[in-house]
Amino acid sequence: MDTPDRPRAGAAAGFEDSPVFNFINNLSPIPPPKPSDSAHNVQLFKSSDLAPVSSIFASPHVPPTKEPKLLIRDDSVQFAQESHSPNSVRTRTGTSSSFRLIRCRNIVSETRNITCNLNEASIDSLDDASHSSESKLPQPTQNGVGSEEADKNQHADGKDVHENQLSEQNDDEVATYDGGYMITHELSGDMLTLAVPIEAETQSANDTLNTDNAYSCKSLPNDNSNGYYIQNSAHEPHHYWAGPVEGVAVDKSTPQMPPDALQLHLMPNDQACNKLNEPSDYMPIKQNALSQHLRGTRRRSLFNEKAGATSKGVNKSSDRHFASSTTPKCKINSSDNSKSLRTPPCALPGIGLHLNALAAIPKEKMVPQDTQLIISQCSNLPCHFGFSPPPYEQSIISDDIAQTTNIVSAEDASQGSPKKKRHKFDNGDGTSCKKCSCKKSKCLKLYCECFAAGVYCTEPCSCQGCLNNHDNMDTVLSTRQQIESRNPLAFAPKVIHTSETDQELGDYPNKTPASARHKRGCNCKKSSCTKKYCECFQGGVGCSVSCRCEGCKNTFGQREGVVLSSVEESKLALEENACVKEEKCENDTQLVIYQATDSAPAENVLTAPVVVDCRPLAALPPASSKKPRSSTKLTGHSSRLGNSQAPLKSDIMLPSFKNYTEMVLGDKTSDTLKGSSSTQTSVKVVSPNKKRVSPPRIGTGLSPICKSGRKLILKSIPSFPSLGGDVNNEDPKSKLPAP
DNA sequence: GAGTTTGAAACT
DNA sequence: CAGTTTCAAACTC
Incomplete structure (x- = not known):
């Protein structure tokens, strides 16, 4: 490791001596x-x-x-x-x-x-x-x-x-x-x-x-x-x-x-x-940028078939893999006529993901078993045709995904509506098959959920005259571009979930973290935002100021009450913090599971910096309600876990994320980013049904900003406010003075 | 499964 | 930008 001693002329001998420096020097020979x-x-x-x-x-x-x-x-x-x-x-x-x-x-x-x-x-x-x-x-x-x-x-x-x-x-x-x-x-x-x-x-x-x-x-x-x-x-x-x-x-x-x-x-x-x-200090930033950048690239290469084509040159390796391994699998799945051509459901990374779904996944569905299949096969996953969401979105998306997953499952479970004509498998990413049934749109408009999600239609779809398939890649992409030209956010997740969401949700079902909001806001008039007609509700988020709904009764958070809710949340948060496990959750069983999971988090509460979100996405509508209820979703948790990672991501992502948040969410988010370190500590405990029980918020809890776990993370990165919890989250390693 | 309702998307 | 139409999902029966 240390070849500490290389005498080097220069005042910075100490630095030069540092193994890192040496390492770098050694590396130089390596051809860039x-x-x-x-x-x-x-x-x-x-x-x-x-x-x-x-x-x-x-x-x-x-x-x-x-x-x-x-x-x-x-x-x-x-x-x-x-x-x-x-x-x-x-x-x-x-x-x-x-x-x-x-x-x-x-x-x-x-x-x-x-x-x-x-x-x-x-x-x-x-x-x-x-x-x-x-x-x-x-x-x-x-x-x-x-x-x-x-x-x-x-x-x-x-x-x-x-x-x-x-x-x-x-x-x-x-x-x-x-x-x-x-x-x-x-x-x-x-x-x-x-x-x-x-x-x-x-x-x-x-x-x-x-x-x-x-x-x-x-x-x-x-x-x-x-x-x-x-x-x-x-x-x-x-x-x-x-x-x-x-x-x-x-x-x-x-x-x-x-x-x-x-x-x-x-x-x-x-x-x-x-x-x-090289510059240790810069590391985070660069990595972020790079990582983001790279990811975007990768996605394209991997997922965007067409995009991949365009960018193939770039991502050859990935493409290769993709083509070789992935494609076949996908094809296997896709067997349908028109759809046969359709790319197999390939997992699409967060691109174009719709974060809408926030519901909790029922335990049943949570069963990981399938998961393996998923992973191993990935066959079912709809191929994303691609667009790579901006990095900033990605971070958000990831959260959303988890939520989405939950939502979907929740819907299934909660609604349990056997009918559900379509099960939209929304990852939140939008990667999942939407099972659209478009007739006139040719699946080339946002009407088509598959298209909107950035995925090709797959077998499960019952669409007619579908052009949203691999064969019509060019058409799809061009159409997509057109739509995006009109509305750059057309394919962005409709619901943006910030870390806040989780926490907030935990606090009260009704409350939706400001962070998690429908991008544009709904315009419901008759549904009172209590049905899936309402995108906000569908996304498991409360209505926000941006909504223009009438008679909003969104169980996730009413539009008008948003501000208050945040305030109230703070109060409630205290209480909740006291009792993480307490849940409002109706579903005990789910709760049980979560609680178990939570237990660990409980520790986290104090220490765990890592955001453990076992949370179900958002506050779920009442169990009786058809809405997505958070059922216990392992996946959700998992996703959450993923979210937990989010902190890491967030760190890197921060800049972009911030921008994104600002763009979409507004200042608030950015604030959060700036935000208190406290958030870092926050552990998200999710009550199965409902909303996540707010994890204990170590420091603060109250401010909505603080609530957002991710935000916390983000913030934390730059500055590490030390919290007991942070300690956990933060690497002890983090000792390094933050750049 | 068919028909209705609903609100977003698209169009003008 | 506002109003209207189109569309497909959500919902009801």
Whole structure:
């Protein structure tokens, strides 16, 4: 590690002596990514190292499963150690970890070479034992990349190592894996998803249900972390991966990555990392930017078929994988005539995701089992035709996704309306199949939910004259562009969820965090915003000032009461904080589950910086109500977990996120970003039905701003207000003075 | 499953 | 930008 002593002329000898500096110097010889290959480099870069980071920070669509684990586990378990790690520069839990990893790696790399994996870094932070084992596993075979990711994941938990390996080696074999979750590490860190082996999932699900407390937090997050599995229901043929499933799947699917690809990933990563690392201070920012950027790229490459085509040059590797592995699967699924052509449901990363759905997923549906299928197969996922949502959206989306998942499931469960003509599997991402039934729009207008969600219509759709398929890619894209030209936000998530949402929801069902609002606001007149006609209600969010509804009775939050609600929330928050588990939730069973999960969070309340959202999305409408009720959603949690990662993301994302929030939400959000560190500490506890019980808000709680967990995270990153909770969240490593 | 209601999207 | 029409989802029966 330390070749501390290189005498260097210069006042900054100390600095130069630093391993990092040395490392950098050593790195210099490494050829920087070629411009021509920039695209590749980017992807590669992403895939391996950056991806994790990016995923952590920004990846909107991808709730990097890893991160969740990392965050959670790290926070819970390892942070303490990490904090000590000298290397660790970065602070925050998940994110910080990622950062650290990078640096560490770099440092290590000096001695070792570029091949060094994050493992090392993780080692620093992580427990030696687990790490040691971890480091061994994936690295050699997978290349640094896989190992790194795996490591990261593993860092959270030593167990993961196996998982990672397994996942890498056997995509399908996941089932055999006992581990709570598998980590399918993808080449792209972003893509990296934690897939819970079916068995594992089942178990995990059971565990989550049963063991909740002990494991719940982990398991849930992990499971959920899997990305966002959007598991609408066990039955549902489609499970949607909010995250970049395919990329993952592809990578996995090709457990045997072409060496080239692997190497490429490795190299670029290192380089990238190096670049990023150089200014430690800048690291976060750059990474954010990069990660975001990269993600956007990746998505395109992975998910946007067409886009991919356009950008193929850039994302060759990803494309390859995608094409090879993913496509086939998708096709398998898609069998229908007109739709046969349609791209198989491929998981689409958060692009164009609609965050609308916030409902909680019923336990039943939560069953992770399907999840595996989803992950492994990703077959069902509708292919996203693509657009990559802006990074800022992504972050939001990720949250939303989780919520969405919940919502959907919730709908199914709560509404239980057998009828539900369509089950929209909305990840929130919009990646999921919407099962549209368009007749005249040709599925090329926003009327079409599939189109609006940025996904091709798939078999489940009953549309007529559908042009929203892979064959008509050009048409779809052109149409999309036209629509976007008119309304840039046309494909943006209708409902924006900020971290606040979770917390707020927890406080009171009626209250909807300002952060989570319908973008444009509804214009309901007869539905009183109590039916799904209302997009706000459908999205599980309260009506906001932007709404023009009449007679608003939105159970998630009435328009007029918004301000008050925030105030009230603060008060209530106090109470709630006292009783995290108390729930208003009607569904006890669900609550039970959550509570179990919450229990862990409870700790978090004090310490856990990591935002554990077990939350059901938004306050759910009364159980009786058809509306999406939050049923226990493991996925939701998982997604949440993903959210937990969000902090990391948020860190990186911050700038963009801020902008986005400002754009969409308004100042408030930005404020939150600026916001109090307190939010960081906030743990989101979700009551199954309802709304999440507001996690204890350590510091503050009250201010709506503070409430937003993500916001907190974001804020936290820059400044680490130290809270007991923060400590957890924050990496002890974070010791580094924030740049 | 058919028909109605509803509100967003699209159009003028 | 406002008003109207079109559209498909949500809902009811």
